[in-house]
Amino acid sequence: MLRFLVNRIVSLIITLFLIITVTFFLMHAVPGGPFTQEKKLPPAIEEALREKYHLNDPLWKQYIDYVGGVLRLDLGPSLVYEGRRVNEFIKEGFPISARVGTYSILLILLLGIPFGVISALKQNKWQDNLVMFGATLGITIPNFVIATVLLYVFALKLGWVPTFGVKDPKGWILPAIALSGYSLSFVARLTRSTMLEVLQQDYIRTARAKGLSEGVVIFKHALRNAIIPVVSYVGPLIAGILTGGFVVERIFALPGMGRYFVISITNRDYPTIMGVTIFFAAFLMIMILIVDLLYGLIDPRIKVTD
Amino acid sequence: MSQKLLEVKDLKTSFYIHLGEVQAVRGVSFSVDKGEAIGIVGESGSGKSVTSMSIMRLLQYPGRIKDGEIIFKGEDIVKKSDKEMMAIRGNEIAMIFQDPMTSLNPVFTIGDQIMEAIRRHQGLNKKDAKEKAIEMLRLVGIPSPESRVDNYPHEFSGGMRQRAMIAIALSCQPDLLIADEPTTALDVTIQAQILELMKDLKDKVNTSIILITHDLGVVADVCSRIVVMYGGLIMEEGTSEEIFYDPKHPYTMGLLKSIPRLDLGQKQRLVPIEGTPPDLIKPPVGCPFVSRCPYAMKICKEYRPPYFEVSKGHRSMCWLLHEKAPKVEVETGVKRGTA
Numbered sequence: 001m002l003r004f005l006v007n008r009i010v011s012l013i014i015t016l017f018l019i020i021t022v023t024f025f026l027m028h029a030v031p032g033g034p035f036t037q038e039k040k041l042p043p044a045i046e047e048a049l050r051e052k053y054h055l056n057d058p059l060w061k062q063y064i065d066y067v068g069g070v071l072r073l074d075l076g077p078s079l080v081y082e083g084r085r086v087n088e089f090i091k092e093g094f095p096i097s098a099r100v101g102t103y104s105i106l107l108i109l110l111l112g113i114p115f116g117v118i119s120a121l122k123q124n125k126w127q128d129n130l131v132m133f134g135a136t137l138g139i140t141i142p143n144f145v146i147a148t149v150l151l152y153v154f155a156l157k158l159g160w161v162p163t164f165g166v167k168d169p170k171g172w173i174l175p176a177i178a179l180s181g182y183s184l185s186f187v188a189r190l191t192r193s194t195m196l197e198v199l200q201q202d203y204i205r206t207a208r209a210k211g212l213s214e215g216v217v218i219f220k221h222a223l224r225n226a227i228i229p230v231v232s233y234v235g236p237l238i239a240g241i242l243t244g245g246f247v248v249e250r251i252f253a254l255p256g257m258g259r260y261f262v263i264s265i266t267n268r269d270y271p272t273i274m275g276v277t278i279f280f281a282a283f284l285m286i287m288i289l290i291v292d293l294l295y296g297l298i299d300p301r302i303k304v305t306d
Numbered sequence: 307m308s309q310k311l312l313e314v315k316d317l318k319t320s321f322y323i324h325l326g327e328v329q330a331v332r333g334v335s336f337s338v339d340k341g342e343a344i345g346i347v348g349e350s351g352s353g354k355s356v357t358s359m360s361i362m363r364l365l366q367y368p369g370r371i372k373d374g375e376i377i378f379k380g381e382d383i384v385k386k387s388d389k390e391m392m393a394i395r396g397n398e399i400a401m402i403f404q405d406p407m408t409s410l411n412p413v414f415t416i417g418d419q420i421m422e423a424i425r426r427h428q429g430l431n432k433k434d435a436k437e438k439a440i441e442m443l444r445l446v447g448i449p450s451p452e453s454r455v456d457n458y459p460h461e462f463s464g465g466m467r468q469r470a471m472i473a474i475a476l477s478c479q480p481d482l483l484i485a486d487e488p489t490t491a492l493d494v495t496i497q498a499q500i501l502e503l504m505k506d507l508k509d510k511v512n513t514s515i516i517l518i519t520h521d522l523g524v525v526a527d528v529c530s531r532i533v534v535m536y537g538g539l540i541m542e543e544g545t546s547e548e549i550f551y552d553p554k555h556p557y558t559m560g561l562l563k564s565i566p567r568l569d570l571g572q573k574q575r576l577v578p579i580e581g582t583p584p585d586l587i588k589p590p591v592g593c594p595f596v597s598r599c600p601y602a603m604k605i606c607k608e609y610r611p612p613y614f615e616v617s618k619g620h621r622s623m624c625w626l627l628h629e630k631a632p633k634v635e636v637e638t639g640v641k642r643g644t645a
Contacts (some may be wrong), residue, residue: 202408208364209403210423210474211396224413300458301412 008292012285019281020070020274024063027273034079034268053079066274076273080267086275089260094279096166097249097256099240108184108237113230115184116191117187117223123196131188147178148252153180164253175252179245185238187230195226228299239284259306310377311481311514312361313337317374319353319360326587330356332375332538338482343508343515345525345546347561348535351583354518357535358484361516362401363391373488382626397427400475404487406467410459416443416470417455420477427478445510446503453471460627465496470502479511502526521566526550534558537584537594544620554614554622556599593623599632601626 033055035046050056054065069076075086119131131206138146154174155163161170198204199222207221246258264272295302319331331353338344346354359365361376363383368623376383378399386394395401403409410419422440424430430438436455443451446469459467468488475483485504489497505528508515517528525532525546534542534557542555553559560579568573581598584590593599596606605625614627625631 066510098604103393202403202405203411205364205475206403206409206419206471207422209362209401211392211426212422213392221411221414299413300415301460306500 076271080269093257104180107180112187113189119192120195135185198226237287313377315375318372322368343529344531345529352535353538400480401484405491542622548620
């Protein structure tokens with residue numbers, strides 16, 4: 001177990017290093033630079049700025065300097081927002097992204113799984129049709145459309161929630177719903193299909209033959225097995241929610257990480273692009289590691305060994 | 307005088323699918339005495355498993371008991387509510403299934419799965435239930451049951467899993483144990499062990515057994531009486547002796563001729579029964595076996611034969627037993643003292 005963890009963490013660090021390298025050189029291969037703007041800067045000033053941020057150094061030296069900074073957990077200064085550092089962006093933005101993400105993940109699991117179970121138990125009845133109709137809508141309609149419709153109805157027409165920001169705690173509701181739409185539908189469909197499959201298994205018949213009640217048969221014997229594929233979806237889901245949040249964050253004007261990421265790319269704000277990418281990559285890999293550990297708890301056939 | 311534990315009277319079970327009504331069981335009557343083991347034999351689709359699932363009231367949609375009575379300990383199971391059935395299943399009537407590899411839930415320990423039945427029906431606390439589970443595993447011959455009780459099914463071999471299934475089934479001392487092809491998925495040496503175990507436990511626990519199989523060799527060993535099913539009907543019923551040495555139905559004879567035997571050496575030819583079982587959506591009017599029967603007569607196609615009593619307890623649904631029918635001598639190759 002301990003060796004498994006050490007192995008995984010070592011491979012995580014190697015992967016992260018590769019990501020840093022590839023992103024760094026790809027980013028510099030893209031034409032343009034942080035000071036390329038519509039209104040051209042006087043050459044002397046631009047030259048001074050380039051000198052200040054060591055952009056005139058050879059690329060390999062910039063790379064070594066940057067990796068050194070990452071090792072000291074310093075992601076460098078922003079080239080666009082004067083005097084701000086990338087670490088600050090993450091410190092400010094991530095809690096907000098994480099909070100709205102957590103709300104929507106709770107929504108996804110607490111509604112998606114029960115909807116899937118209901119659908120499977122009432123297969124081809126109206127309950128199933130209703131859930132599957134909703135799930136199809138959720139999967140096909142992009143989240144920015146859902147977000148806009150929600151805003152129009154609940155913020156503008158009904159006035160139940162604010163149209164932007166989270167000063168009012170009710171402001172979290174719509175972003176969380178908009179963000180969960182696709183995955184909620186996906187989890188409901190996944191739970192339904194695995195549940196239908198599990199209910200046909202011999203061990204379900206055994207459970208019934210023991211005289212167990214339908215409740216125990218379904219929620220203990222069937223659901224525990226049906227949920228295994230759902231768990232494997234949760235790792236990428238968490239990362240997806242946090243990165244996919246960019247659009248929704250913009251629509252609801254939430255000061256999350258997404259804003260910095262999008263702006264930094266259009267501005268060629270090299271350290272910010274790098275910092276946010278590294279942060280997301282590390283986050284995704286840690287989430288997948290946690291899910292792998294959870295797997296072993298839910299399904300005894302999967303043993304975490306070296 | 308032995309006492310009747312279970313009496314199935316004219317049981318009819320159908321599956322209602324979009325093509326129509328599949329009449330899987332079309333009027334089956336038999337009984338099981340206390341402490342007795344009977345075998346139900348027949349090929350796939352003969353209705354033997356559906357009969358057992360009807361007794362357990364575990365028919366899956368779209369299956370339904372259409373008619374008939376199943377009298378268990380003096381009460382009709384068909385009329386019981388789902389809740390009453392839950393108290394009977396696993397407690398008074400237990401069942402083991404064909405494939406031990408898939409019949410245990412992979413995510414719970416063997417112990418948990420045995421304890422579940424014990425706690426449900428006997429109201430024991432966790433500690434006592436675990437004791438009981440270990441005791442059951444020892445009874446069915448699992449070595450070092452104290453540590454094995456915490457194993458998961460994937461840590462057991464096929465034979466051990468079937469032993470664990472038997473432990474679950476017998477944990478509440480059921481009056482009736484239904485074993486649906488319990489040895490089909492196991493290899494031959496393990497088959498023999500499991501059958502020995504069932505015979506042994508039948509005497510120890512005094513449980514009645516219904517053993518369902520397509521393998522006549524298996525029932526000969528365990529059962530005192532045999533019911534031969536075909537096309538949703540009982541073709542012949544008698545003691546094991548009568549079925550093996552004095553079969554009266556051409557279907558029984560065909561089954562006997564199609565099993566390999568040690569004592570005949572290499573000269574023996576296995577004789578398959580030609581053809582396929584009847585379509586039970588449109589079951590034949592007469593004898594269901596008519597299209598495959600080497601002795602079929604005109605009447606067989608038009609009228610379903612009644613049961614002819616050969617001797618007390620030995621009956622056969624075949625027109626050949628009518629006094630006006632031609633006498634046929636059949637050599638099945640099974641001789642007394644050799645089976």
